[in-house]
Amino acid sequence: MEKYQALVSFILKNIGGRENVLSVTHCMTRLRFTLKDDSLVQKEALVKSSEIMSAQFAGGRFQVVVGTNVAEIFQVVQEQLGGKNAAPDEEKKGLVSALVDTITKVITPVLGILTASGLLQGILALLTATHILSINDGAYIILHAMGQAVFYFLPVTLGYTSAKAFKMNPFVGMMLGATLLIPELMTGLTSGDVLYTLFNGTLFQTPVYNTFFGIPILFPASGYQYTVIPIIFIVYVGSKIESWLKRMIPSVIAHNVTSFLTILITVPLAILIVGPITNVLSSLISAGVSGLYTISPIITSLAVALLYQPLVIFGLHWPISAIGITNLAQSGVDYIFPMSFTANFAQTAVVLAVFLRTRSKDQKTLAIPAMVSGLFCIIEPAIYGFSLPVKKRFAFSMIGGAVGSLILALSATKMYAMSFGILGFAAFINPETGSMNGLITAIIASIATAAVAFILTYMTFKSKEDVVQSEEKELVKTEFLISPLEGQIKPIESAADPSFASKALGNGFIIVPEKGEVVSPVSGVIKTVFPSGHAIGITSDTGIDVLIHIGIDTVELEGKGFKPFVKKGQTVTQGEKILEVDLKKVINAGYSVETFVTVTNSNQFLDILCQQNGSVKIKDKVMTVIPFNNQIESKNLAEVH
Template sequence: MMKKYEELAKDIVRHVGGEANVSCLSHCITRLRFKLKDESKADTEYLKAREGVVTVIQSGGQYQVVIGNEVADVYDTVLEVSNIAGSAAKVGDEEDNKDLSPLDRFIDLISGVFQPVLSVLVATGMIKGFTALFMATGLVEQGSGMAQMLNILGDMFFYFLPIFLGLTAARKFRMNEFTGMAIGAALVYPTVSAIMKGETLYTLFDGTIFQSAIHMELLGLPVILMNYASSVIPIIVAVWFGAKVERAVAKAMPTMLKSFLTPFFTILIVVPLTFMAIGPVATWAGQIVGAAAMAIYNVSPVVAGLFIGAFWQVFVMFGLHWGLVPIMINNISVYGFDPLVVTYFGCSFAQIGVVLGIFLRTKDAKLKSISLPAFISGIFGVTEPCIYGITLPRKKYFIISCIGGAIGGALMALLSVNLYMFGGLGIFGYPTFIDPKTGDLAGMYGGMIASAVSFVFGLVVTAVMYRDAAPAEKLTVVKESVDGKAEREIIKAPLAGKIVPLEDVPDEAFAMGLLGKGIAIEPSDGKVVAPADCTVMTMFPTGHAIGLVTDKGAEILIHIGMDTVKLEGKYFTTMVKQGDHVKAGDTLIEFDKEKIVAEGFNTITPVIVTNHDQYMDVVLTDEKDVEEEANLLTVIA
């Protein structure tokens, strides 16, 4: 498996600024999530254009390279071919986050704590969901050995969630991981439940929302015992406090005693304080957050569903959904269900409806070939290939999917669909709407109706509105015929200079033809002109590269120099903008070659056909030097 993704993995590492620029790396369902020391060192535009990378998102203090379904294999390969630390590394303290906004810090914290456990959280949630479904339909008998085993498999992770979050929170706050787990274990220690069932000594805060029965005292002070199974906020706060205590204790300890006395004093201080103060206060805070969320929802469930359904995909793109995930889990912990955040559910179905509509209507072979696997992936809730590969570049259709998501969200609220367990995505999410206590299937049917409406809306509206882009339409009617046997298009030289074979370009991606077929030019001056009548599809903000689609359908990338993105636009002047139609010979970009070279950058300029796989061949000029607008490439259909 490593060989398959080795070049991609090495290229990603190189273009995020190298190993030395990476503090830590983790991954979720579709993205590599880098924590970079300096994001300005990453070549974002290159990575966005790189085959094997869907797109790049910079959000929440993370540099996210979206890969798609193969992300786990690419992640493993990156770790194998580099010295980069994986998700087990301890990152994320105040020093790492000092340049982040408060919102970014919060998002970084929540994603760092939940992301490592997300896959197991989803897996065990799916088991709980299907167990509820099997019992409600009579496939598994209540109280049978099968039912008991399925309940064990589904509940084990949620019951001991504080231990798992103790581990991930300890990594996030740079604390000893096993000390963090020990604090979590204390919260779910079985004897605590037994004590809570015993004699009540007295009651604190009687008559208020904070009313608490006291079953034990410590040094004459009341210990407020609570049920922390499946809880979220108490362990995160306790580990954050514990990390502070651990560092203070470690500073005071002699070196030879640190290894055992530091956890000794940390546990001795933090666990009692957690039971007496941190846990109860954090629990009450969670209840207040849950009550506030429910209050907002109760003002108008349909409006809340419309809002979350419409913008959920946007939240996910920028990582902002991590701010809502704790509310969802907290609601499940406090109330046993979540009616608010779950209204996002129709979004993925609206998205795949749009993609299926495009697949059915497009005549573009390349678009059709990527639409079907993206649609299949989206059925199971993984929609990044749909979003970044298909709908987002065609903005109108992304908006259609958001409207479909809004309709689904409103229906979820209208039909009172609740989420009872954090579980599967896409079609695997339906069983999570079954009330495990009553076996009521109404929520699952409501989720099916809402998602079906979202799907049909996206499909029908797209099928009615979709038209292929103009360059693709022109492709079938404008190509020339050569000797009556093949069609061809001549690509002129966009700049004058010395011809350099692509394999001699000092960049692996270009040299190996990973970005397309073509040739390179060592420029003799500082002007780039249109190589044909074409449309500017991509004008990089830094002016160092431009993407064109000729009127005959060839997709051309002109990349001025190597790593010149680092100049951040200095010495480059763009004469056109994205969307402009230009004639062959029109000036596109001017650049100061001498100053670029003086800064230490190579100005060799690849000119490549990125959609070469749609052609029989790309024939290169055999000249050693070319003048501007001389024949450079011949693209044969």
């Protein structure tokens, strides 16, 4: 741990000193500090250090990216802080940060089905615009139902994800969402004779059709279908009630009683108080943004376009997306998503310019998957691998995105579904009229965006931007890595996880294991054993940093099914057993066992060659790492079994 003392002292000094730290946690690569005074941070000094990869504020915390040795560095941080509590200090988090964190946790898991719905609606719009289908056709009716279902039942889906975010029984969360959608609520609470009207003559004027034991029920005329904000707050209230009940109810009857009482108490509160309040707040937010858009579409569009890409870096773009989702759900048309639609084409164009100008083989290799991902609106590989490291490139991407957004704003172009990238153009077709004007404008805007970002990056590119960092350990001859598992090998680009597929975590390969025994692919030192046992980091004797990551999202299993045989700092030899995985248990729990093996410091080597497909057994040679200083005949470059 001695070698990290100076680094930790340097970090603490530049974040305002030990007394400025409220709490600290860590993930696989970064330290997360909750600070008393964020203004004391000297970010520029930190990022200049060769031992720090990046530093940034995100989600109300200051994050310092130090690599896969983070667990050891974290221990030194704890020592120098005198054992400060590692748990996040939630009370110190600002309201905005907490709200952003919550929206991110709730909406992110739903993005896949929202995008699928957008694609379905885009296809339907295309079929109707070309007169292949009419609105009375059975095929149209079925496709329309498929595209609308996710929005109609959004409170149910968000009830589940909100419950997960608030650590509540997720099925109770779904129940709360489903209760809001029962048809008899609409018919019984929004029709018939009006008993009286509340807030008469104001913006909040609401007719009351029924009461709950004499308490007026303010049920929205349009119901809670297609809403986002109300269910999040309702589940939050429900989570507090459930937590209180768990403390009060004896464990012997808790299993049968807790969920019942949670629903019994929460639903009336939701319908009488929480729902009406949040429904009004949601409407006010949408009305406010709509009002600004009405006053000046250009200013609104430029603001969103310029902010969107920086917000993606910090994961803070979901609140903007939430407004767009609400607009689509309630009216079937949106003006927010067009403002950020061209961002991915800007990032992709930047990568293309670098690909054409760079002489770095590693950059060229990484560029292709980054461009493919970018075309499908996965821009993180482009941001972290190409534009953000050279700040002017990121600025060029922002400028390009703003140009496209401005074109769409000036033409008052709207989107009729949530879909992005090359598959998203169909979302600009008006499903009612079949008009292609929005599609044509979107294509023009995207081309303009890409052209601006490409030209600026291409014309200002400098060869010195291709930097290869050196390490204390240096690989002086070609080294072979063996397979840590027995199974089917696949190229890393085919990974279901975009971070691995983009090679953002290094070059490598995938193994779909057939047996649960895991051995070390190199001789070296164990640098990281994640507490859940699903990931192990090893540094070879020659300086190759290898990450073995079992499965996707398997950290959520909290160690169930994983049995590590090594500890941090332990020396291992190539082929030594380091882990055992109960594959059946992991699969039965609903998780993929697709295993990623990557060299996380890939950019320090001339080339990394991997077997691309076929069956492999433990200890088969599957990867060749070639150093910069080793002159090897070309026939040896492909020596991978």
